[in-house]
Amino acid sequence: MKKSKFAKIEKKWQQKWEKGKIFESNISKKPKFFLTIPYPYVNGGPHVGHSFTNFRGDVYARFKRMNGFNVLYPQGFHATGQPIVGAIERLDKKDPVQISTFKLFGASDSDIKNFIKHGPEFTAKYWMKKWIQTLKKGGFSIDWRRSFITTTMTPTYSRFVEWQYNTLKKKGFVVQGTHPVIWCPHDQSPTGDHDRLEGEGESTIEYTILKFRLDSGEVLPCGTLRPETVYGATNLWVNPEVEYVKANVGKETWIISKQAAGKLADQLKKVKIIGKVRGYELMGKQVTNPVTRNKIMVLPASYVDPEAATGIVVSVPAHAPYDWVGLRDLQQNPDQIKKYGLNLDLVLKIKPISLIKVPGFGEFPAVELVEKMRITDQKDKMRLEKATSELYKAEFHKGVLNNLYENYAGKRISEIKEVLIEEFKKMNAIDSIWESTGRVVCRCMTVCHVKILENQWFLKYSDPEWKRLTKECISQMKFYPEEVRSQFLNTVDWLKDKACTRKGGLGTPLPWDRQWIVETLSDSTIYMAYYTLAKLIDQKNIPSKKLTDEVFDYIFSGRGNPIMISKNSKLSKEVLKKLRREFDYFYPVDLRNSGKDLVQHHLTFFIFHHVALFDKKYWPKSIGVNGFVNVSGTKMSKSKGNITPMDELIEKVGADLVRINVVADAEGMNDANWRDESLSGYESRILFLMKLAKDLKKTRRTSIQMVDKFLLSRINEMIKSSAGNYELMKFRSASQFSFFDSVNELKWYLERVGGIKNANRKILTEAISIVIRLVAPLLPHLAEEMNQIIGGKKLVSISDWPKMDEKKSDRKIMEMENVLKKTIDDITNVLKLAGKKEKLYLYFATDKELEYFNQSVDFIKKRFKFKKVSTFRNDDEKKYDPQNKSSKAKFGKPGIFLE
């Protein structure tokens, strides 16, 4: 692989930075600025996808450092939970995808053997080292003394998590409860989106069970999402080919599919199977409708799926396309009726019962829709599904109940559904069963169902007071871009209680119930506070057992008696006070930057936990959010094989080019796009600046001209516009001003003065030195290099941001230069229309323009290769003006005559 031409330069400056310890941040008199980005999960190395968030963090850190802040920019590493454990399991099974992913990031065969041999913690630490190597190569301005890896691998950090949860529990924000989850009966664990072979995005939903009863007292429970249609039930459907079971459910005996029995057993019901019933045995039996008390019949339907709900279905043919088609099929098939020994007359007598009036439909919407869509039989599942969802939606939102409902006639379904369910409950007519919204298959190939977990621990995000505090914090925060604020507020509103513990994977056990481990998103909400302590904890080699809850309470709040606490914890009073001082100096978090996908969970949790655990003065100050990184316009993913490791990229094109190519590509919530073809544009401009810096010694002129003042004016403008955009994390705009516009101004200046020799050394040096500092956050290594070339002694990384000098920013000169540029455009235009000319005559309306242009005659002459250029006031009597062009002259627009 070809190495970047900047590699040597970058290495050189990285070493100087490290030697000078300039990014190590200690308590000082300067104002501090504390920023963090999420710690990466270490089951692989960094790739371009990480680069956006990471580099944005570093650019901002560098910008703030140059603006007089004592910047703390630390970096930790994350290894809580299942993924790294899963990765090792896959390696063990020789999974080629996992092996190639690790190899992509630079692991060798022997590394991989070691991963399997030494397990997840070893592997996580291996990748942490890789990350640090790459970040150093990228020139990140991180204080490495504060790094750590979660959670139990750093016992002191684990202790910190324990303090966090003990405290949350004391405040009532951690509670125990039950909760439905999608569950794999084989793995005996919840099946999250990422663990699914099939059914990503499916969630849990509660079906109502309508308890129809046989005369014998046994229950035929029907699962439905529309219990309100029970009034229109004409029959039940049972699949004659399926073997059902008879089971004691609570105090009743239910006939249900075998699968349903399994589900109910996982849903807090006592289920005991006591026998079997063949579907066909139920045909023709009479059951009593639990609400209307009407008697209806059990009929056969092949579409009834034993996997779905109870495996028994209530038929409402007027409003359910499936039911109508089932009924129609049966009525047109006397053989079938005979086969199951049903009474032909009774079957033929069944008619749909109309319940709901929907605009656009008559009495029996399902019948109409089936005919309209030409659904031929119950095997036509595609069209039946479509008809069902269409009709259900229409009826739910626009449907109105008819007179069958007595008290509720005329009401909309959407407003009456819950009321009816309550009523049915009181009648002991219903029960419920949980289902997933669609089929979910676990990675282990097992079909999943819903389990109701008991004794799960929850973070009580639903707590109104907690929500209120969080919103109060949000209202005081800054957001970059400001648009995400409403997203945070919305998230706070809809956030419900969240399970915060798990049974498997790496992590910190819940201190009071150690069978549970604090789950990853829940142990990573306030760890920024740990950065402020990490350095001292390492240096003083403080054991975790000395970090008692009392100690943490004192450090984070300042409350408590240090002498007593020191005595109890055996932590020296001096160290205790030092820890407190570190925290108090660096906290709060001034900026947290992250990808936009984290807004709805991590970043919101981050705020929740801070307001719960810390005093107001330690609440976070701002959040920055950015988009993702696409590669050449397509989303990055393992399956597309377009994951580009950051390391490789830095080797190939250099850290600064990678940095600017990502960071300056998009701002706001937009996704950045890695494009190789953009690199040459950056590179050629960088090389131009480098050459200019080297060429400074060739400058000869000492007099000051208008052009010089113009250059300084423009560069001064750039200071302001760059800074404003850097401040708002709008790095694309910042690069526009600091880099592209500045380079264009410098190029224009060189052309105006007629080459480097005719440039004014003092002016040009000043301009370049400003530009170097303006681009330094984006191109830190190359800025250092250029600064050295022009004789700068101090490291740019810790230099002051250039000051905007109002006196040097001369509006009038910029206006004049604009007149000149416009005039040049006009001359170009005329030449194009009129053909080649040799002499130019310009007529000005003001002396000022005349004077300005007189200093630029050589430039104009050279540019158009004129033999002669003459300038006049428009009222000059001695002027040469055969076509009276001087009459066209206005301020800002001189008259032009060419011949």
Added chain:
RNA sequence: GCAGGGGUACCCAAGUCCGGUCAAAGGGACAUGGCUUAGGACCAUGUGGCUUAGUGCCUUCGCCGGUUCAAAUCCGGCCUCCUGCACCA
């Protein structure tokens, strides 16, 4: 389904909050000319249409409609793309 953010010329993208100065910054890409032994790099010009000695006009900013002397920008409706939706990092 719920919530949030988008759709601007060949491509990326600024402009939208605070209507006119917007045929619409900047960057790519392409074309022509210059420079060069050649290639690259660099410089100039051009990239909706017609017109013109430096001008003027018409059409254009997802689609349809509205407000206004005036709309990429304000209002209403529609189409469409992206992100998240929980025990998963």
